[in-house]
Amino acid sequence: MQGASSDSLHALTEALASAVEGGTDASKIGDDLFGVAAVLRREPGLRRVATDVSVSPEAKADLLRGIFAEQIDPASADLVAQAAGRRWAASRDLADALEHLGVVAVVRGAEQTGKADDLENELFAFERLVSGSPELRDALSDPARSTADKRRLLNDLLDGKASSATVRLAEQAVAGTHRTVVVALESYQKVAAEHRNRLIATVRVARGLAEHDAQRLQDALARQYSRPVHLNVVVDPDVIGGVRVAIGDDVIDGTVANRLDDARRQLAG
Structure with missing residues (x-):
């Protein structure tokens, strides 16, 4: 999302955090927001009114609150009303933002239960x-x-x-x-x-990493990128030995095959 939509999503993410920290069940908010996003996608007329800049923010907030308040948690209704009262660069961004917030709420719910x-x-x-x-x-x-x-x-x-x-x-x-x-x-x-302020590293290896090896790699990557790193380990039969790590556009290829290719290139040069 860009422009006004990005600003609105940021503000709503902070509002969601406040609601969860205030004791609201994050998982319930997630379910509610997924449901509202689905309705907005099915009802283009409602979506257009809810994102129409010519309609006052208060009127749009009241409209969505009136439609959904009896079906969802009060904290969810507050978030939906706030979302309707904000500006969106494109009509579809409202439903997309609510789905995004729903995912964040589910993650927060998992944090609440240690999962x-x-x-x-x-x-x-x-x-x-x-x-x-x-x-x-x-x-x-x-x-x-x-x-x-x-x-x-x-x-x-x-x-x-x-x-x-x-x-x-x-x-x-x-x-x-x-x-x-x-x-x-x-x-x-x-x-x-x-x-969770973490990077995702996709790690390809010939066989599963032992727990202590995974922790050492995780710690080394966290030091290199100055952020915590979550490892997604893939056992790949094409990896002869060593490790190939991808974080975003960065690739660290320490596999045997890559080292052999380097050696061939040096000999050919």
Whole structure:
């Protein structure tokens, strides 16, 4: 988001933090905001009025509060009203911002229960599962299947294997607001990392990292980037040995294959 939308999202994120710190159930806010975002996407007329700069902020806030107040938590209703009262660069940004806030709220809910690390690990594992299974990917993107049916499939897959926060975000991922389920899951991982002020490092190795080796790598990367780092470890049979680390656009390739390629280039030179 850019311009007015970015400013509005920042202000709403701070309002969400205040609500959660005041004792509101963050997970409930997440569910509420996902629901309101879905309604706004289904109702273009309502979305246009709620983002129309010619309508006073107070009138727009009152409109959305009147529509949703009896269906959602008071703290959620306050956030929705505040969102309607702010400026948005594009009509769709309001619903997108509410979904983003919903993801942050789910992450905060996981923090409240001490499950935030589990959430990040499980989102990555589920994204890898979907990416690696064409059948599952097709089932979750099939336009002939209802969202409810896709969510039942997800619950069957994740029942007893993932935290409630992970299941909730997986369910949101099949709502169709992102280009694909994988894109949605990647987006949610980034939101979680940004909220927790962490970088995501994708680490490719030939075999799983021992816990002490993972911690050493994590600590070294945190020192290098001056921020905490969350490791997503991928066991890749194409990695002969060593480690390949990607953080954003940065790639640190210490694999045997890369070192052999360097040696060949030096000999050829």
